[in-house]
Amino acid sequence: MVHLQSLNTIQSSLSIQSKRYKKLSFKPHTAKISSCLVSDVNPKPITATNSASVSLASKELMEAENNVMVGTYARAPVVLERGIGCKLYDVDGKEYLDMNAGIAVNALGHCDPGWVKAVVDQASTLTHVSNVYYSVPQVKLAQRLIECSFADRVFFSNSGTEANEAAIKFSRKYQRYAHPNSTNPPTEFISFFKGFHGRTAGSLALTSKQQYRAPFEPLMQGGGIFVEYGNVAEVAKLVKERSIAAVFVEPLQGEGGIHSATKEFLLGLRSVCDEAGALLVFDEVQCGLGRTGHLWTHEAYGVYPDIMTLAKPLAGGLPIGVALTTEKVSSAINPGDHGSTFAGSPMVCNAALTVLNKINTPTFLSDVAKKGNYLKELLANKMKGNAHVKEIRGRGLIVGIELDMPVAGLVDACRENGVLVLPAGEGDVVRLVPPLVISMEELEFGAEVISKCLEAL
Numbered sequence: 373m374v375h376l377q378s379l380n381t382i383q384s385s386l387s388i389q390s391k392r393y394k395k396l397s398f399k400p401h402t403a404k405i406s407s408c409l410v411s412d413v414n415p416k417p418i419t420a421t422n423s424a425s426v427s428l429a430s431k432e433l434m435e436a437e438n439n440v441m442v443g444t445y446a447r448a449p450v451v452l453e454r455g456i457g458c459k460l461y462d463v464d465g466k467e468y469l470d471m472n473a474g475i476a477v478n479a480l481g482h483c484d485p486g487w488v489k490a491v492v493d494q495a496s497t498l499t500h501v502s503n504v505y506y507s508v509p510q511v512k513l514a515q516r517l518i519e520c521s522f523a524d525r526v527f528f529s530n531s532g533t534e535a536n537e538a539a540i541k542f543s544r545k546y547q548r549y550a551h552p553n554s555t556n557p558p559t560e561f562i563s564f565f566k567g568f569h570g571r572t573a574g575s576l577a578l579t580s581k582q583q584y585r586a587p588f589e590p591l592m593q594g595g596g597i598f599v600e601y602g603n604v605a606e607v608a609k610l611v612k613e614r615s616i617a618a619v620f621v622e623p624l625q626g627e628g629g630i631h632s633a634t635k636e637f638l639l640g641l642r643s644v645c646d647e648a649g650a651l652l653v654f655d656e657v658q659c660g661l662g663r664t665g666h667l668w669t670h671e672a673y674g675v676y677p678d679i680m681t682l683a684k685p686l687a688g689g690l691p692i693g694v695a696l697t698t699e700k701v702s703s704a705i706n707p708g709d710h711g712s713t714f715a716g717s718p719m720v721c722n723a724a725l726t727v728l729n730k731i732n733t734p735t736f737l738s739d740v741a742k743k744g745n746y747l748k749e750l751l752a753n754k755m756k757g758n759a760h761v762k763e764i765r766g767r768g769l770i771v772g773i774e775l776d777m778p779v780a781g782l783v784d785a786c787r788e789n790g791v792l793v794l795p796a797g798e799g800d801v802v803r804l805v806p807p808l809v810i811s812m813e814e815l816e817f818g819a820e821v822i823s824k825c826l827e828a829l
């Protein structure tokens with residue numbers, strides 16, 4: 373609980389330091405609300421009645437939502453109306469610094485003019501055509517992705533989980549192709565504890581968190597062989613004992629609490645897979661496309677996969693997913709093996725081309741790395757001596773602050789005070805994944821609010 377007296381002190385110190393922001397109004401956090409998709413702390417959907425600081429207009433909307441939506445989300449009590457750059461505004465005109473970016477999606481922030489033009493131009497020319505036909509933006513985007521990655525081929529989908537579903541199917545099909553005389557080709561998958569690969573049946577089978585999986589079991593057969601992140605020896609053992617089609621790994625785990633792989637781990641996986649004929653799949657749905665200051669996180673390690681999945685930031689907020697593959701994998705896939713009605717539409721691909729071209733420059737990427745280091749430095753200085761802070765970690769603009777307690781109260785206090793952040797891990801990590809275009813001043817403001825709210829808790 374944030375005490376009013378401490379908040380008044382925070383408010384006066386912040387309004388002196390952050391003159392370019394409109395006067396902050398720190399409010400005591402009274403509502404007990406689970407703030408995000410990681411809802412270990414309080415999984416009940418919120419209702420308007422349990423939040424004291426919500427306006428009537430917002431309350432009405434929340435009540436209406438509560439009456440019509442399937443209750444899959446434990447939403448924060450904010451009705452967002454518009455965004456510009458790294459700022460979001462709710463229906464009451466309150467401003468928020470967006471350090472979530474739609475969970476690592478809005479890489480260029482909100483309403484980037486180049487992105488808006490790409491969407492509007494393409495929407496007024498050709499929005500959607502079936503994959504029965506060719507379209508120019510789809511082919512151009514595929515060419516650009518291949519030019520700037522290890523891949524020879526791409527398959528478009530509409531989300532991260534679908535990109536992983538494609539990778540699952542391609543892995544099994546590849547193994548059938550690679551073992552033409554076998555009646556029993558490898559079909560199983562290894563993935564890692566604290567990993568997250570999505571909510572659809574196949575991807576969920578590769579996602580370790582028990583609370584996501586348990587209500588829906590039995591999941592995909594062959595999924596669910598989980599290993600400690602970093603334990604190559606165990607993977608090597610399983611690959612010998614089992615019939616492994618592919619190993620799925622995030623080079624940096626996002627949802628699991630911002631854990632970076634080591635070079636030895638990824639190199640070890642590469643050689644174990646090569647030796648066994650298993651495929652190595654890097655899930656860069658959250659950490660890919662500039663987020664870590666590298667275009668692809670695996671470039672930092674110099675280790676390359678057979679398949680990489682992408683999604684969140686690629687179309688700047690429009691739904692997209694991609695499975696990028698080598699020629700070796702792609703040669704196993706035939707017409708009809710997989711497909712999607714919406715995937716690779718001209719409008720989404722045109723938006724994605726704009727995002728990819730803007731991010732994929734040495735200056736943009738090195739700026740992300742610099743900003744990430746600055747953010748970690750700011751947090752370390754401001755939180756120095758706070759006994760609740762166990763670790764501040766991450767790479768580029770994906771940063772985690774691990775506490776020795778649940779972070780839900782801190783997340784809620786930050787939001788009340790105009791900064792949107794997310795929980796991760798076991799609800800004990802604050803996850804910061806702001807738009808990649810965030811400014812140094814905005815980082816200073818965000819770090820100040822987070823640290824002051826933590827002090828006041």
Ligand SMILES: Cc1ncc(COP(=O)(O)O)c(C=O)c1O
Pocket residue numbers: 475531532533534536568569570571622626627655656657658659683684
């Ligand atoms: C690493 C990773 N893979 C897959 C997914 C699933 O993506 P989507 O929610 O777009 O299906 C996520 C989502 O958070 C993710 O972080």
